Amino acid sequence: MTITVRPSALKRRRQQLRDMPAATGRGLDDRLQLASPGLRTLLNKVFPDHWSFLLGEIALWSFVMLLLTGTFLALFFDPSMEEVTYNGSYTALSGVEMSRAYESTLTLSFDVRGGLLIRQMHHWSALLFLAAIVVHFLRIFFTGAYRKPREINYLIGVAMFWLAFLLGFTGYTLPDDALSGSGLRIAHAIILSIPVLGTWTASALFDGDFPGTAIMPRVFILHVFLLPLALLGLITAHLLIMFKQMHTQWPGAGRSNRNVVGERFFPRYISKQTSFLLIVFGVIAALGGLFQINPVWLFGPYKAAVVSVATQPDWYVLFLEGSTRLFPSWEIRFPLFGEHFTIPTLFWPGVVLPGILTTLVVAYPFYEARKLKDKQIHNLLQRPRDVPVRTGLGAMGVTFWLVLTLSGANDVIASTFDISLNATTWAGRIGAVVLPPLAYWVTHRVCLGLQQHDRQVLSHGVETGILRRRPDGGFMEVHQPLGPTDPHGHGELEYTGAPVPKKMNRLGALAPATRGFLAPVERPSTPPTEPPTPNGYEGTEVAGTDQSR
Amino acid sequence: MTSQTPSRRPRSRARRRLGSSVRLLAALALAGFLYTAFAPGLAAQDQPLSPTAAEGEELYQRNCISCHGRNADGVEDRGPSLVGVGEAAVEFQVSTGRMPMTRQEAQAQAKPPKWQGEELERNVAALSAYIQELGGGPQMPAGTDLAESAEGAVARGGELYRINCSSCHAYSGGGGALSSGASAPSLAEATDRQIYAAMLSGPQNMPVFGDNQLTPEEKAEVIAFIQHLQEDGDPGGVFNLGRFGPTTEGLAIFLVGIVAVVFATLWIAGKS
Numbered sequence A: 001m002t003i004t005v006r007p008s009a010l011k012r013r014r015q016q017l018r019d020m021p022a023a024t025g026r027g028l029d030d031r032l033q034l035a036s037p038g039l040r041t042l043l044n045k046v047f048p049d050h051w052s053f054l055l056g057e058i059a060l061w062s063f064v065m066l067l068l069t070g071t072f073l074a075l076f077f078d079p080s081m082e083e084v085t086y087n088g089s090y091t092a093l094s095g096v097e098m099s100r101a102y103e104s105t106l107t108l109s110f111d112v113r114g115g116l117l118i119r120q121m122h123h124w125s126a127l128l129f130l131a132a133i134v135v136h137f138l139r140i141f142f143t144g145a146y147r148k149p150r151e152i153n154y155l156i157g158v159a160m161f162w163l164a165f166l167l168g169f170t171g172y173t174l175p176d177d178a179l180s181g182s183g184l185r186i187a188h189a190i191i192l193s194i195p196v197l198g199t200w201t202a203s204a205l206f207d208g209d210f211p212g213t214a215i216m217p218r219v220f221i222l223h224v225f226l227l228p229l230a231l232l233g234l235i236t237a238h239l240l241i242m243f244k245q246m247h248t249q250w251p252g253a254g255r256s257n258r259n260v261v262g263e264r265f266f267p268r269y270i271s272k273q274t275s276f277l278l279i280v281f282g283v284i285a286a287l288g289g290l291f292q293i294n295p296v297w298l299f300g301p302y303k304a305a306v307v308s309v310a311t312q313p314d315w316y317v318l319f320l321e322g323s324t325r326l327f328p329s330w331e332i333r334f335p336l337f338g339e340h341f342t343i344p345t346l347f348w349p350g351v352v353l354p355g356i357l358t359t360l361v362v363a364y365p366f367y368e369a370r371k372l373k374d375k376q377i378h379n380l381l382q383r384p385r386d387v388p389v390r391t392g393l394g395a396m397g398v399t400f401w402l403v404l405t406l407s408g409a410n411d412v413i414a415s416t417f418d419i420s421l422n423a424t425t426w427a428g429r430i431g432a433v434v435l436p437p438l439a440y441w442v443t444h445r446v447c448l449g450l451q452q453h454d455r456q457v458l459s460h461g462v463e464t465g466i467l468r469r470r471p472d473g474g475f476m477e478v479h480q481p482l483g484p485t486d487p488h489g490h491g492e493l494e495y496t497g498a499p500v501p502k503k504m505n506r507l508g509a510l511a512p513a514t515r516g517f518l519a520p521v522e523r524p525s526t527p528p529t530e531p532p533t534p535n536g537y538e539g540t541e542v543a544g545t546d547q548s549r
Numbered sequence B: 001m002t003s004q005t006p007s008r009r010p011r012s013r014a015r016r017r018l019g020s021s022v023r024l025l026a027a028l029a030l031a032g033f034l035y036t037a038f039a040p041g042l043a044a045q046d047q048p049l050s051p052t053a054a055e056g057e058e059l060y061q062r063n064c065i066s067c068h069g070r071n072a073d074g075v076e077d078r079g080p081s082l083v084g085v086g087e088a089a090v091e092f093q094v095s096t097g098r099m100p101m102t103r104q105e106a107q108a109q110a111k112p113p114k115w116q117g118e119e120l121e122r123n124v125a126a127l128s129a130y131i132q133e134l135g136g137g138p139q140m141p142a143g144t145d146l147a148e149s150a151e152g153a154v155a156r157g158g159e160l161y162r163i164n165c166s167s168c169h170a171y172s173g174g175g176g177a178l179s180s181g182a183s184a185p186s187l188a189e190a191t192d193r194q195i196y197a198a199m200l201s202g203p204q205n206m207p208v209f210g211d212n213q214l215t216p217e218e219k220a221e222v223i224a225f226i227q228h229l230q231e232d233g234d235p236g237g238v239f240n241l242g243r244f245g246p247t248t249e250g251l252a253i254f255l256v257g258i259v260a261v262v263f264a265t266l267w268i269a270g271k272s
């Protein structure tokens, strides 16, 4: 059969094709009334552009990755505690008695095509997810982004951390290998250590004694349904609130508490986010393909008699492992109502300490606002150096957490660096007490020093590197003022909370300098179309400004 | 050894002095008697050393005598007696380079052995024979592939390993820290004979796994499993992160994962 197409028909076809997007859009709009002012506002919403604002997105995209890979795993994983005999393709465990949960993890790893890769990607995403949450939190804290009106989102963030923590821990437990079994056993002991409620809670959770057969299906439901659902809800709320309140921004040219300067949601921001998502996926895939993680086949099935040195939880739990290793064994016994109560040692480092840490984190924004009698709306961020007390307290917290985390791995550190285990324990105990105040003091000093240098440059100008000989024979360095000067030659610019240019090529006084990716790229040829500006000290045209807040 | 002397009733100083010198004299006399009774006996046991053992004796006198004494009966504060430790201990200590020890330390470290290749083999055999003929003790089987009989029993070996060995040497055989500055080494380089000898002789803090704790068959299975650990080839990726588990995984997520993604943020945010 032959079809003859007349040229005019061809032309019409082409025209139709060209009109298709417009026609589809019109058609959709006729039916759904999309082209409302609302959509326009949405698409034109402005997002400020700074690398540190992308840290939260790392968490978001790794969560998406977790959902994708986790769904794949859930197709093959079976949380049953039924005893089975392994006879899969991993011969080093042939004929070994194990739970179905562990067996299905082995099957997933060795007999499902791509299973090991997906398992490893899932685990790496989990680690990346929590790492991103922590780094994102540090950004929020040190820049004061949690101040009014964003306290709610801050609290949601803290809640999400703990949900993610539980999600990770339950996931780590699922394979029922010897390592995760030891972890679950410690979790069980921590629950038991809670006075009055502990025994009851533990036996309700485990349906009797440890480990029992009920726990794994329950952990599974928590891990694949309840916790992800709760987290999804909180993430949605977090993003909606962020969208409504709009993003904070760094102080700078044309930026105020009442506007947002940055890129429009569509198409710039969206296209950047899409590429960022792909990069995060790519990094996770590379980790999953190149770096072996959680080789459960080496650990063997969980048996109460089996122990190993270097038994650690995932890194985000390590600080609790550390606190239990460091805490002296104080067991408190006391009589009450004629009965004898004991509070096991584990209660303090396992329950009380994380409780106190969380309370401090939750309370800090409110404490700070109250102390400063600050009821204002803040949409501009603060540079960490401008708030030395907060920055110092943050450094103190981070140091404390680091000491605990390192102590959680102190046996690995001891054997790797050939130090005595007892020495590392004592180093941890002393370090946890001594280092945080030291970190506070050092950070506070550094902040003040940096502040002083900013003021100095604003008043005396940037060092040019040019030496001039004075009539009396001495030498002086020529300074380039940043703006107009008073009769004494002192700059008249006020500090505005934005970075102060400290090098000549940041000023545009030499050649125009483009900031490169790894090193500054100097391109001293054509004058730039837009004058390069030292942030915040000259007016500029900006890509988009949203005056709506 | 720290044996506690039970507390006695206080005595006068003079009596204590007298008592101790009498005891010292008695001990000296006894020692002299024992020496004359047995020392010639040792040499005059008159089972002449086998040629290999004789070679071993010579090596011993050149390399070991300073710490382990004339008749391998030990030198206080330098080295323990080797009477009765058996050839397993000698083979373990010499083939892993722990002996001859070069400096006094809490735990003799494994290092490149003093001899290499065939010379090492011959000298180990000679020294082993010497110590064996001197005082007896656990003996080694022959051959270099001691897991041969355990073909296909790797899984059972794994179970035995996890019950008996992983508490010190870790699931992955990577070793780990024990209390008070001691540590269990990695098994990544250990040969079959060294593993067998380690189990038989229980060096340092390691318990002895005699034939009634782990039968020779079970030892072979354990060795088969350790071989498997050494050859496992890490199906999960190019980098096994030292098989340290979550510790290095946590380090990697920050040093590789977060660093890579933060570079991406710097790059993307800078793009316009």
Ligand code: HEM
Pocket (backbone or CB within 6 Å): A063, A066, A067, A069, A070, A071, A073, A074, A075, A077, A105, A108, A119, A122, A123, A126, A129, A164, A167, A168, A169, A170, A171, A172, A173, A174, A175, A223, A224, A228, A231, A293, A294
């Ligand atoms: C969102 C946060 C999540 C985190 C932090 C997380 C974390 C983890 C971790 C650490 C493991 C242990 C992996 C291993 O065996 O090496 C795991 C296993 C697992 N996860 Fe998740 N996960 C998350 C979400 C999900 C979701 C949404 C699903 C399913 C819909 C899922 C399904 C599974 C399954 C089935 C396993 C066991 C598979 C195995 O043993 O390898 N996860 N998870």
